[in-house]
Structures are given as C-alpha cells and as structure tokens.
Amino acid sequence: MKPADQLAQFVREALISGRSRDEITMALSEAGWARTEVEDALATWAESSFTPPIPRPRPYVSAKEAFFYALMFVALGMTAWHIVDLGFDLIERWMSDMDTSSWSNRSMRWSISALIVFFPLFMLMQRTEIRSLARDPSRKRSAVRKWFGYIALFLSSLALLGDVLSAIYALLNGDMTLEFILKLLLVGAVAGTVFGYFQGAMKDAEDGA
Structure with missing residues (x-):
C-alpha cells in the first residue's frame, strides 16, 4: 500500500473512532507527517458527522x-x-x-x-x-x-x-x-x-x- 493510501486509511479509521480533525492532525504531525500531507489526507473525507466518513470526489483518469x-x-x-x-x-x-x-x-x-x-x-x-x-x-x-x-x-x-x-x-x-x-x-x-x-x-x- 502506498504511503498516501496508508495515511488516508488511518484518517478514515480515526474519524470512525470519533477522533477530531485537530487530534488527528496533532498525532500525525508528531509522527513526522508533513502538514500538507495531513491536510490532503483529511481533505479526502468530507467534514460531516455521518459515520462512516463520506469520501470527497477525486480526480480520475480515463x-x-x-x-x-x-x-x-x-x-x-x-x-x-x-x-x-x-x-x-x-x-x-x-x-x-x-x-x-x-x-x-x-x-x-x-x-x-x-x-x-x-x-x-x-x-x-x-x-x-x-x-x-x-x-x-x-x-x-x-x-x-x-x-x-x-x-x-x-x-x-x-x-x-x-x-x-x-x-x-x-x-x-x-x-x-x-x-x-x-x-x-x-x-x-x-x-x-x-x-x-x-x-x-x-x-x-x-x-x-
């Protein structure tokens, strides 16, 4: 699994467990992830209270x-x-x-x-x-x-x-x-x-x- 995919998967599981975006950002920053990487991973999921997290539309190739x-x-x-x-x-x-x-x-x-x-x-x-x-x-x-x-x-x-x-x-x-x-x-x-x-x-x- 690519690092970006691992990060997105971690963010998804953290959101499902009820962690806030600030907590996720802090944890990932302490683990050494760059701020831009954390922001991109969080941006993958819509800001909503719905569970599981709702994925945002992403670019595609055809x-x-x-x-x-x-x-x-x-x-x-x-x-x-x-x-x-x-x-x-x-x-x-x-x-x-x-x-x-x-x-x-x-x-x-x-x-x-x-x-x-x-x-x-x-x-x-x-x-x-x-x-x-x-x-x-x-x-x-x-x-x-x-x-x-x-x-x-x-x-x-x-x-x-x-x-x-x-x-x-x-x-x-x-x-x-x-x-x-x-x-x-x-x-x-x-x-x-x-x-x-x-x-x-x-x-x-x-x-x-």
Whole structure:
C-alpha cells in the first residue's frame, strides 16, 4: 500500500473512532507527517458527522478522455498555428511590393487546407465537451482534461512572453516596422485568445474539483 493510501486509511479509521480533525492532525504531525500531507489526507473525507466518513470526489483518469482531449489539443494547436502562418503570409503580401512567390502561394494553400480540416474539428469537439460537461458535471474532475488545459496555458503563456520579448528587442534594435508590429499583434491575439479560453476552462475545472 502506498504511503498516501496508508495515511488516508488511518484518517478514515480515526474519524470512525470519533477522533477530531485537530487530534488527528496533532498525532500525525508528531509522527513526522508533513502538514500538507495531513491536510490532503483529511481533505479526502468530507467534514460531516455521518459515520462512516463520506469520501470527497477525486480526480480520475480515463483512456477514452485522453484520446478525446489529445485530439482536441492537436486540432486547436493546428488551428492556432495556421491562423498565424496564414496571417503572416497575408501581411507580407499586403506590405511587400514584390511579386508573390510560388512558395508563398503553396504556404497559403496549405494553411487554408489545414484550417478547413482542423478548425471545424476543434469547434465540433468543443461543442461535444460542453454538452458532455452539462450532462455529467463530474467530468470536470478529469485529470486528463486538466493536464491538457494547463499544457495549453503553458504554451500560450510562452507565446505571449515571446511576443513581448520580440517587441522589446525590435524596439531597442530600431526594427519596429509596421509589418513587424502587425505580426506581433496577430501572435498576441491568437495566443491571448487561447490563454483566455483555457484560463476560464481551468478555473471551472478547479471549482468543480
């Protein structure tokens, strides 16, 4: 049995025997358990006079949901990437007096093709997720959902920080052209949208934990 499981079992038996939470905390602290470990073990059981103790809902892992959220994550990533890529091509076309290269045409066609595939897929999966959460709020406790959500927050945060870094560097280097500013704004808008979406989703997930 894992130490965390042993601790949870001990807390359960102590609560059944009528010990108060303060007594349990003191006993475990004297035995060398860290305060955070004791708090987590006590948080496993609801504060109620009902016997036996009532377990609180805990996060869970599902292979089916791992597949769903991984595919949704890829669809979002491809959508965000190709929105930026297509936007860069359009900005360069607009700002440049040079003839459009065949490479640029291929790049734009590829981005448009990717958006036609992945953007509707992401919207469909998002709609499916919203309906599933409405039918079964316990899905908010999915550990897989939280992991992919926080990974998306991490990556979008890096994009925003990189955007700010690039802006400061260009400003100090004297390279702050209109084309560069438009590209920075595009990256910031896409990364900010992703960050805002998942920030709300993760706040909802933590409230439902």
